[in-house]
Amino acid sequence: DVKVTQSSRYLVKRTGEKVFLECVQDMDHENMFWYRQDPGLGLRLIYFSYDVKMKEKGDIPEGYSVSREKKERFSLILESASTNQTSMYLCASSEGGALAKNIQYFGAGTRLSVL
Amino acid sequence: AQSVSQHNHHVILSEAASLELGCNYSYGGTVNLFWYVQYPGQHLQLLLKYFSGDPLVKGIKGFEAEFIKSKFSFNLRKPSVQWSDTAEYFCAVMGGPTSGTYKYIFGTGTRLKVLA
Numbered sequence: 048d049v050k051v052t053q054s055s056r057y058l059v060k061r062t063g064e065k066v067f068l069e070c071v072q073d074m075d076h077e078n079m080f081w082y083r084q085d086p087g088l089g090l091r092l093i094y095f096s097y098d099v100k101m102k103e104k105g106d107i108p109e110g111y112s113v114s115r116e117k118k119e120r121f122s123l124i125l126e127s128a129s130t131n132q133t134s135m136y137l138c139a140s141s142e143g144g145a146l147a148k149n150i151q152y153f154g155a156g157t158r159l160s161v162l
Numbered sequence: 163a164q165s166v167s168q169h170n171h172h173v174i175l176s177e178a179a180s181l182e183l184g185c186n187y188s189y190g191g192t193v194n195l196f197w198y199v200q201y202p203g204q205h206l207q208l209l210l211k212y213f214s215g216d217p218l219v220k221g222i223k224g225f226e227a228e229f230i231k232s233k234f235s236f237n238l239r240k241p242s243v244q245w246s247d248t249a250e251y252f253c254a255v256m257g258g259p260t261s262g263t264y265k266y267i268f269g270t271g272t273r274l275k276v277l278a
Contacts, residue, residue, distance in 0.1 A: 078264045089270035141264060149256055149264055153206040
């Protein structure tokens with residue numbers, strides 16, 4: 048079974064703090080994704096990475112950055128947390144390559160509250 | 163623009179009722195289609211998928227979905243729901259193998275509540 052592990056289930060931070068959300072997958076997947084999930088808005092892609100040190104902006108990258116130094120680890124960084132970044136953050140991974148089925152596997156999520 | 167629409171935001175059914183959740187997409191070219199489910203307190207997991215071939219696909223727990231290309235639709239169905247189907251359901255679309263993308267576009271989700 049693919050396992051995608053997010054380091055924290057719940058996180059409470061103060062406005063202006065730098066926040067790191069960590070995600071690790073154990074299936075040697077090339078692709079990794081960060082989403083935020085908000086009621087009524089579904090899942091919105093923040094950033095994704097298709098290889099080590101490679102990244103692409105998703106639909107809502109403003110206020111976020113990412114880091115992928117190792118294949119299994121993908122970090123989401125909030126440089127200066129704001130209250131409108133209070134949300135559920137989901138990490139996912141999928142195989143890469145033209146023949147990949149591209150099924151995304153999700154972590155349990157990190158519920159971030161910014162006060 | 164590429165998009166996925168789930169028109170039913172909240173659905174309440176009694177046990178044994180039939181279910182159909184609508185999903186329409188706007189996407190040029192071939193597509194891969196997915197339904198994901200999120201049970202209360204659990205992580206998002208794949209319910210079923212369509213890549214090619216038979217447009218009627220079957221997934222876990224008795225769910226099925228039909229891809230109708232002419233209608234740009236991929237509706238989810240279950241003949242008889244159970245209380246344990248209470249969850250949020252998300253439709254997603256991704257470009258086909260030649261699209262060069264691995265990104266999903268998700269719908270906004272449908273919250274299903276099944277009354278015992």
